[in-house]
Amino acid sequence: MEKNDHILPKDFPELKNDTFLRAARGEEVEHVPVWCMRQAGRYLPEFREFRAGKDFFQTCRSPEDCCELTLQPLRRFPFDAAIIFSDILVVPQALGMDVQMLAGKGPTFPEPLKEPDDLQRLRKKVDVASELGYVFRAITLTRHKLEGKVPLIGFSGAPWTLMSYMIEGGGSTTHSKAKRWLYRHPEASHVLLKRLTDIIVEYLVGQVKAGAQALQVFESHAGCLGPVEFKEFALPYLKDIACRVKDGLKEEGLDNIPMVVFAKDGHYALEDLSQSHYEVVGLDWTIDPRAARNRTGGKVSLQGNMDPCALYATKECISEIVKSMVEAFGTRGYIANLGHGLYPDMDPESVGAFVEAVHAHSRRLLNHK
Numbered sequence: 001m002e003k004n005d006h007i008l009p010k011d012f013p014e015l016k017n018d019t020f021l022r023a024a025r026g027e028e029v030e031h032v033p034v035w036c037m038r039q040a041g042r043y044l045p046e047f048r049e050f051r052a053g054k055d056f057f058q059t060c061r062s063p064e065d066c067c068e069l070t071l072q073p074l075r076r077f078p079f080d081a082a083i084i085f086s087d088i089l090v091v092p093q094a095l096g097m098d099v100q101m102l103a104g105k106g107p108t109f110p111e112p113l114k115e116p117d118d119l120q121r122l123r124k125k126v127d128v129a130s131e132l133g134y135v136f137r138a139i140t141l142t143r144h145k146l147e148g149k150v151p152l153i154g155f156s157g158a159p160w161t162l163m164s165y166m167i168e169g170g171g172s173t174t175h176s177k178a179k180r181w182l183y184r185h186p187e188a189s190h191v192l193l194k195r196l197t198d199i200i201v202e203y204l205v206g207q208v209k210a211g212a213q214a215l216q217v218f219e220s221h222a223g224c225l226g227p228v229e230f231k232e233f234a235l236p237y238l239k240d241i242a243c244r245v246k247d248g249l250k251e252e253g254l255d256n257i258p259m260v261v262f263a264k265d266g267h268y269a270l271e272d273l274s275q276s277h278y279e280v281v282g283l284d285w286t287i288d289p290r291a292a293r294n295r296t297g298g299k300v301s302l303q304g305n306m307d308p309c310a311l312y313a314t315k316e317c318i319s320e321i322v323k324s325m326v327e328a329f330g331t332r333g334y335i336a337n338l339g340h341g342l343y344p345d346m347d348p349e350s351v352g353a354f355v356e357a358v359h360a361h362s363r364r365l366l367n368h369k
Ligand SMILES: Cc1c2[nH]c(c1CCC(=O)O)Cc1[nH]c(c(CCC(=O)O)c1C)Cc1[nH]c(c(CCC(=O)O)c1C)Cc1[nH]c(c(C)c1CCC(=O)O)C2
Pocket: 036, 037, 038, 039, 040, 041, 042, 051, 056, 083, 084, 085, 086, 087, 088, 089, 101, 102, 103, 104, 105, 106, 107, 155, 171, 218, 220, 264, 341
């Protein structure tokens, strides 16, 4: 038996700070909650030290390592949520694809999908509990070790974003190989997107069963689609995921949890996203907060969206930018975050200044009401 295998997804410590969950549901808060995408990452010296010499996906497969890396940023900063250390590409791995993380190159698939026939290479039946059980065990362990400090967020990549990685074989600026499928092989594209959706639904329900208290779906490659393609190849699957996860939780006798959809550079889809059954819509920095509030009509909470590069500014400057951002979004139904993940060269002190500024400015605004 592995260490910690006896730890079960029950008798979790009582949650002490539920600000993130309340903001996600649009309820009253004492301060605006804040967390950062990629808060467990290479900008932290302790992260680099811990990961040194270890294979990335090997780390993802160790519940103890994932737990440690998830907790690291919370020891430094008063974030209002933790996000489990993992990666969106564990889902293509579960489908039988080889994915490696190469230093300086990022994620790489040695044998990407080239033509629709290659779909035959994918596992016909994916046993999510056994292929991705290591993520569930990481979540359960971390939820216990968090000691109720803040809620734990689980996540998955969205179908289109995963499909594009599986075809491109890695990062890409144009995503032209994956988009070629949409225009040339629309039926095969839908077959793949549907298969991914089925697995993602089971994966996300499994994460909540394991102890995740909120879920974020990353549609990181929304920006290379136009509104028409997004409506056909991304939005229906995002909606399906939200609805089926919620139904799945009900069937399992679990409480509903807030879900966040983050479609990076998907500004054209904001209205649709606000009606896609997610409680929260995540925004990148290209969207004006007041315009986002108008366009989403108070139907959802919003999350975001400071330009991560603003963290290169001085502390005073960061504070001013945060002040305007919090005033523009308002303190209700708002979760502060960056518009995308932290970069490895960012100064942890600036991250601390960001978190502090969100708490201070929002407390001031709330006290003056
Ligand atoms: C596109 C994507 C990936 N992975 C993820 C996305 C969606 C979010 C986004 O839009 O950025 C999701 C992800 N990846 C990671 C997390 C952990 C939680 C957190 O946000 O702190 C999350 C939520 C850890 C990670 N995932 C990765 C790292 C850095 C690599 C390392 O630690 O060695 C971390 C901390 C690697 C990764 N994994 C991926 C990329 C493009 C890279 C960067 C490659 C590089 O720059 O070398 C795929």
